Amino acid sequence: MWCKRKPETIIKAVISAGADLENPIKMDLLRYSTTDLFWSLVHSTTGFNTSEKIDDLTNHVVLSAISRTMSSDVLSGLESKYSDIHSGFCYDLIFNWIYGEDKNSFRNIADYVAGNLSLLDRFNSFEIKDLLETDVLPVIDEVILSKLMYTITNRTMDSDSVIRIVEKRRTSAWYEDYTYFYEGIYQVALMNQFYESHLNSFHHVEAKEMWNAYTSDYYQMDTYYRDFHIAFSTCLQTLHPSLDDSFKDLAVYVEKEYKNWYLDQLASNWNNVIEADLKETGRFKGIPQQIDFYQDVVKKVDGKVFVIISDAMRYDVAHSLAKQLEIETKADVDISSQQGIYPTITKYGMAALLPHKILEAVENNGTTKVLVDGHSSEMSDRDGILKSYSENSLALKHKDVMSMKRDDRRAAVKGKDIIYIYHDTIDASSHNDENSVFDACDKAISEIKNLVNVICNEL
Numbered sequence: 001m002w003c004k005r006k007p008e009t010i011i012k013a014v015i016s017a018g019a020d021l022e023n024p025i026k027m028d029l030l031r032y033s034t035t036d037l038f039w040s041l042v043h044s045t046t047g048f049n050t051s052e053k054i055d056d057l058t059n060h061v062v063l064s065a066i067s068r069t070m071s072s073d074v075l076s077g078l079e080s081k082y083s084d085i086h087s088g089f090c091y092d093l094i095f096n097w098i099y100g101e102d103k104n105s106f107r108n109i110a111d112y113v114a115g116n117l118s119l120l121d122r123f124n125s126f127e128i129k130d131l132l133e134t135d136v137l138p139v140i141d142e143v144i145l146s147k148l149m150y151t152i153t154n155r156t157m158d159s160d161s162v163i164r165i166v167e168k169r170r171t172s173a174w175y176e177d178y179t180y181f182y183e184g185i186y187q188v189a190l191m192n193q194f195y196e197s198h199l200n201s202f203h204h205v206e207a208k209e210m211w212n213a214y215t216s217d218y219y220q221m222d223t224y225y226r227d228f229h230i231a232f233s234t235c236l237q238t239l240h241p242s243l244d245d246s247f248k249d250l251a252v253y254v255e256k257e258y259k260n261w262y263l264d265q266l267a268s269n270w271n272n273v274i275e276a277d278l279k280e281t282g283r284f285k286g287i288p289q290q291i292d293f294y295q296d297v298v299k300k301v302d303g304k305v306f307v308i309i310s311d312a313m314r315y316d317v318a319h320s321l322a323k324q325l326e327i328e329t330k331a332d333v334d335i336s337s338q339q340g341i342y343p344t345i346t347k348y349g350m351a352a353l354l355p356h357k358i359l360e361a362v363e364n365n366g367t368t369k370v371l372v373d374g375h376s377s378e379m380s381d382r383d384g385i386l387k388s389y390s391e392n393s394l395a396l397k398h399k400d401v402m403s404m405k406r407d408d409r410r411a412a413v414k415g416k417d418i419i420y421i422y423h424d425t426i427d428a429s430s431h432n433d434e435n436s437v438f439d440a441c442d443k444a445i446s447e448i449k450n451l452v453n454v455i456c457n458e459l
Helices: 007-016 024-031 035-046 054-067 087-098 103-116 119-124 138-153 159-169 175-197 207-235 244-280 290-296 315-329 346-352 379-389 398-403 406-413 425-432 434-458
Strands: 305-310 359-364 367-372 393-397 418-423
Touching: 007 024, 007 035, 007 054, 007 087, 007 103, 024 035, 035 054, 035 087, 054 087, 054 103, 087 103, 103 119, 103 138, 119 138, 138 159, 138 175, 138 244, 159 175, 175 207, 175 244, 207 244, 207 315, 207 434, 290 346, 305 434, 315 434, 346 359, 346 367, 379 393, 379 418, 393 398, 393 406, 398 418, 398 434, 406 434, 418 434, 425 434
Parallel strands: 305 418, 393 418
Antiparallel strands: 359 367
8 A cells, every 4th residue: 555655665666667658657646546645745755846747756856865965056057856955855765775775776767867967967067076975876976987087197186185085985875886997096096196105216226125125115006007907907898988988098097107107117226236146146135035945935844834836926916915814814924025036937936946956947859948956847747856855745736726625635635744736827817818917816816815725724
């Protein structure tokens, strides 16, 4: 019965049933002679009494809701289409709708109102601050996002303000629909903050000094860049006509800042500070070496040790992994670094991480092989090399570990003290499609966290 339902429930049901000429509930109201009762209810709760058209009622309710949190200046000229006095009722109706389980049913209504009243053009003529408190319509987010991207690429807004705006919108109703646009913009703002605070950096005179600066500070720029591209690639999978071109312009801006400034400055300074060390010894003074990993790290562990080797994982990705492990496992997590062997490609690095007395590269029919104490160091050979230095050792592939049943995993590592597990999600993606590497980094982090859980809880 109508009388047992709340007014907002009745009005919402009528509005959501469709446009004026196609609305089945309106037809029912006429059929059962309850039209006057309905419009009397509408007038007393929303203040609407200009017609008996559902389309006009929809505009009135939505605009009245918007007027609750938006300056009257933005709605100038539309005064006859909404009611200030009844804005509270209308706002509560729409608020509960867009924050409820049937939020998506409001999307078509929102698009209709925005188009019917030309709200995109209207909102575009105002500043972000005039729109920031309102989240009734998705078009408001689109306008805010467009303006943010414009201000960034034209450097007309400071980074702190951009960050505050994004953080403010994170609680808005439609944020989820535009998450990756907002997150991409957020990462660019962090990049700009880094740029502004490091304009006078990259003037180091020693390799160790610059190494320490990178591992404690500079790596953050790589993280922001990676996170931007993850957001960017996600946005490319969904069409947003009003935002796509601006986001692509933002991507061009990011590439210029990252490559033309950051990488250029970083590489130039780095090449200068390593020249003397490379000429003398091929090593950087005071920096731990990858070739000493087994002796300096693995052998010094008292008890069972699992070594997860993730091919092509950069320092910034490892740092993200360490932070997440610390939060999720409540464990003590440390991160450190070593100078990789040259050339920094898989076959050399994998060999360097194994126990060895002699590493050498040999040519055979145009193919270079890296030997460990005279033996091949391919995946199939690593278990034997480990066992030659410590009998209770084992080399496994990540995919094999994860495909085993729990009892089989336990049996495989039983009695073993040193277990090397090889993981190659990032490296494998780089061979197939360079554009997929950023997403592969996130996937690698998830896979390794899962592997750590398996090790800690089962093994």
